[in-house]
Amino acid sequence: MSWIIAVVAGLFSLTVLYDSVVADAKGRTCSEVRQAYGAKGFSLSNIPYQEISGEHLRICAQGYTCCTSEMEDKLGQQSKLEFENMVEETSHFLRTTFVSRHKKFDEFFRELLENSEKSLNDMFIRTYGQLYMKNSEVFQDLFTELKRYYIGGNVNLEELLNDFWAHLLERMFKLVNPQYHFTEDYLECISKYTEQLKPFGDVPRKLKIQVTRAFIAARTFVQGLTVGREVANRVSKVFPAIGCIRALMKMMYCPYCRGVPTVKPCSNYCLNVMKGCLANQADLDTEWNLFIDAMLLVAERLEGPFHIEAVMDPIDVKISDAIMNMQENSMQVSAKVFQGCGQPKPKPAGRSTRSVSDNFNIRFRPYSPEERPTTAAGTSLDRLVTDIKEKLKMVKKFWSTLPYTLCNIDKVTSGVSDEEECWNGHTKGRYLPEVMNDGLTNQINNPEVEVDITRPDTLIRQQIMALRVMTNKLRNAYNGNDVNFQDSVEEASGSGSGSGCIDEMCPQDLDFSTTEAPPGPKKNEPIGSTAVGPCLHWLTIFGTSLLLVLQRQWR
Numbered sequence: 001m002s003w004i005i006a007v008v009a010g011l012f013s014l015t016v017l018y019d020s021v022v023a024d025a026k027g028r029t030c031s032e033v034r035q036a037y038g039a040k041g042f043s044l045s046n047i048p049y050q051e052i053s054g055e056h057l058r059i060c061a062q063g064y065t066c067c068t069s070e071m072e073d074k075l076g077q078q079s080k081l082e083f084e085n086m087v088e089e090t091s092h093f094l095r096t097t098f099v100s101r102h103k104k105f106d107e108f109f110r111e112l113l114e115n116s117e118k119s120l121n122d123m124f125i126r127t128y129g130q131l132y133m134k135n136s137e138v139f140q141d142l143f144t145e146l147k148r149y150y151i152g153g154n155v156n157l158e159e160l161l162n163d164f165w166a167h168l169l170e171r172m173f174k175l176v177n178p179q180y181h182f183t184e185d186y187l188e189c190i191s192k193y194t195e196q197l198k199p200f201g202d203v204p205r206k207l208k209i210q211v212t213r214a215f216i217a218a219r220t221f222v223q224g225l226t227v228g229r230e231v232a233n234r235v236s237k238v239f240p241a242i243g244c245i246r247a248l249m250k251m252m253y254c255p256y257c258r259g260v261p262t263v264k265p266c267s268n269y270c271l272n273v274m275k276g277c278l279a280n281q282a283d284l285d286t287e288w289n290l291f292i293d294a295m296l297l298v299a300e301r302l303e304g305p306f307h308i309e310a311v312m313d314p315i316d317v318k319i320s321d322a323i324m325n326m327q328e329n330s331m332q333v334s335a336k337v338f339q340g341c342g343q344p345k346p347k348p349a350g351r352s353t354r355s356v357s358d359n360f361n362i363r364f365r366p367y368s369p370e371e372r373p374t375t376a377a378g379t380s381l382d383r384l385v386t387d388i389k390e391k392l393k394m395v396k397k398f399w400s401t402l403p404y405t406l407c408n409i410d411k412v413t414s415g416v417s418d419e420e421e422c423w424n425g426h427t428k429g430r431y432l433p434e435v436m437n438d439g440l441t442n443q444i445n446n447p448e449v450e451v452d453i454t455r456p457d458t459l460i461r462q463q464i465m466a467l468r469v470m471t472n473k474l475r476n477a478y479n480g481n482d483v484n485f486q487d488s489v490e491e492a493s494g495s496g497s498g499s500g501c502i503d504e505m506c507p508q509d510l511d512f513s514t515t516e517a518p519p520g521p522k523k524n525e526p527i528g529s530t531a532v533g534p535c536l537h538w539l540t541i542f543g544t545s546l547l548l549v550l551q552r553q554w555r
Contacts, residue, residue, distance in 0.1 A: 028259075030066035036261035042074060051259060059246050060254040061426065067257035075253035080245045082252065083277065084238055086412070090405050091236035094398055097391045098229035104384060105222050109150060112312055117143040120316035127320065135171045138164065139319075146211075150219050157212045157482065165204045165322075166191035172199075172323070173337065176330040180344040189341035199333045200322035207311075207318055213301075213480045214308035220477035221298050225388075227470040228291070231463045235281055235399070243450035244277035251448070252412075255423045266422035266431035269448065270413045274403035275436050276449025280457035282438040285400040287467040292396045294474035299385050299392070301478055309381040400438050 028051040038044050046068065054065035057072055067075070120139060124132040142164045149155035170187045182190075198204075240248065251273050255263045265273075275282070302308070326333065338344070407413050413422070424431040425448065433447045443451040476482070 028064065030259060033066040033256050033259055033261050036256060037071065040078060042071075047071065054257070057257065059249050060257040063258075065257045066259050072249070072257065075256060076245060076249040079248040079252045080240055083240060083244075083248050086406055086409065087238045087278075087402070088236055090402065091232060091398075094395050095229070095232045095236060097395060098225055098232055101384075101388050101391065102222065102225035102229055104379070105225060105388075108379060108381065108384060109218050109222065109308065110147075112309060113143065113147055113150065116312040116315055119313075120319065123316045123320070128323075131175065138167050138171060141167075146215065149215060150222075152219070152223075157215055158208060161204065161208045161211060162194070165200060166194045168323075169194050169197075169199055169326070172326055172330075173334070176327070177334055177344070179346060181347050182344055186341055186344060190337055193337065193340055197333055197336055199326045199329060201325035203318055203322035203325065207315070207322075210311045211315075212482075213306045214311045216477050216480060216482045217298055217301050217306040218308045220473050221295070221302060224291070224295050224298070224470055224474055227466055228295070231284075231288075231467060234459060235284060235463055238278070238281070240277055241451075244273075247273045247276060247449040250425055251423070254425070258427070260423075260428060263421070263423045263428050264411075265413050266419060266424050267407055267413045268433070268435050269422070269424055269431040270407035271403055271435045272433065272446055272448045274406050275438065276443050276446045276451050278399075278403055279438075279440040279443045279451055279453075280460040281399045281402060283440050283456070284460055284464055284467075285397060285438070287464045287471070288399055289396055291467045291471045291474070292392050294471045294478070295392055296389060297478045298474050299389050303382055303385040306480070307381065403438075 030048050030050060034044055034047050034049070037047060048066060048068065051064040051066055052068075054060070054062040054067070056062075056069045057065060057067060058069075059072060059076065060067065117140075120143075121136070124136075124139070142160070145153075145155050145160050149157060149160070170190055173187075173190055174182055194204075251265045251269060255261055419430050421428060422431070436442050436446050440451070440453050440456060443449065444453050
């Protein structure tokens with residue numbers, strides 16, 4: 001009986017041993033790894049069915065493994081490719097925001113200028129007919145230079161507008177005085193008195209302020225969108241270093257080699273890897289945020305006091321108002337010009353000497369604006385600005401939050417709730433090291449990525465400088481200043497725009513009381529002096545100088 005018991009016990013032991021061997025064989029199978037590896041598109045030839053010794057591995061742990069050397073190399077390249085694609089996909093919204101909005105703003109501003117020029121041309125042909133058509137190049141030159149300024153040309157807006165009004169005065173002066181012959185020197189003399197005479201009223205001063213501010217803001221804002229687009233495109237193309245590639249492979253695919261391909265990295269583990277790999281990108285964040293803030297400030301100006309659509313849409317009416325002002329004061333203006341530049345020579349007998357009313361007043365009549373286009377490129381500036389402000393706020397702090405964004409992707413990490421069931425770089429379990437701070441210098445003790453903090457990325461430093469320069473331009477534009485013409489003489493207008501003047505410093509309007517053209521002083525003699533009073537003029541200067549000297553002595 002005892003021998004029967006012994007035989008049964010032996011059979012039971014063999015059964016237990018067999019089950020143990022089978023279970024151990026199942027634990028060392030690589031079937032799940034083969035399935036996951038094949039799903040990546042790799043060939044399964046020469047891929048082990050059971051775990052093998054891992055002395056050949058260079059990144060993953062060298063215990064029993066499902067990876068050959070070839071598999072480790074391919075998975076390393078795969079981790080690099082996936083990382084690059086993740087950064088590019090995550091930055092897609094950022095890049096498309098700047099690309100699409102730059103295109104929309106640029107189209108809008110260009111079409112707005114085209115519409116304004118066409119509207120002025122159509123309106124002036126209907127209103128002034130041949131008189132305008134014979135002098136249309138004055139207006140064409142204005143719009144040509146405004147367009148050249150917008151696309152980045154070296155154009156001083158204040159000088160451009162001053163020249164426009166001076167040339168317009170020359171043309172109109174000949175029209176209102178057809179009985180005289182004017183030499184080029186005489187016309188040049190006339191233009192010198194444009195600011196003092198104010199023949200067009202206050203329109204040139206106001207329009208200069210409005211146009212200068214609006215164009216500076218519009219051009220600078222579009223330039224800012226260009227810089228944002230270029231920085232986003234360049235920085236989103238990452239080129240991971242060797243240390244980063246090794247860390248990515250260890251985080252993403254060493255679970256394959258350990259036979260647990262479905263186990264995802266712990267969240268904090270992922271953050272340290274991403275912060276190490278994107279250390280240079282994080283250093284861009286400070287200048288990026290300052291740049292975004294400056295863009296938002298200029299955007300506010302565009303929808304407020306520097307509203308280019310509100311300036312350009314009615315510019316034809318404003319110029320027409322200035323022309324009508326010149327018409328109403330033509331006799332007084334002529335008298336003062338004759339006084340300052342001398343009496344012009346009459347035209348030879350037989351040539352047209354039609355009166356002012358015959359030649360001028362009949363054709364130059366007030367214009368009543370009809371319904372006119374108020375939009376360009378199928379939209380309005382207000383809608384464009386509202387949209388871009390929302391988008392700009394969304395992309396602020398993009399580069400410092402990029403590691404967190406990447407590690408929140410479901411396919412990358414296991415999530416915070418699975419801290420005990422995630423890959424910690426060695427096995428399945430909790431990740432213990434602390435998360436590093438942002439930026440290159442803070443990666444000196446990164447436990448996952450070997451980072452050389454003494455060698456900042458050259459491309460990133462170039463983008464930081466580009467952002468810094470653009471931010472400075474935007475801040476100048478916000479204050480109405482064109483950074484290309486900071487050294488030009490500025491007339492205070494309440495915003496530092498270099499347009500306008502303080503009332504006390506502006507030349508006072510002349511008293512247009514003369515109705516005839518009396519014999520005046522020689523050419524270029526200052527307006528307001530007379531040909532018969534030079535002694536009194538110099539005596540006044542002498543007396544004033546003597547009084548100043550005596551005052552200094554009394555002090």
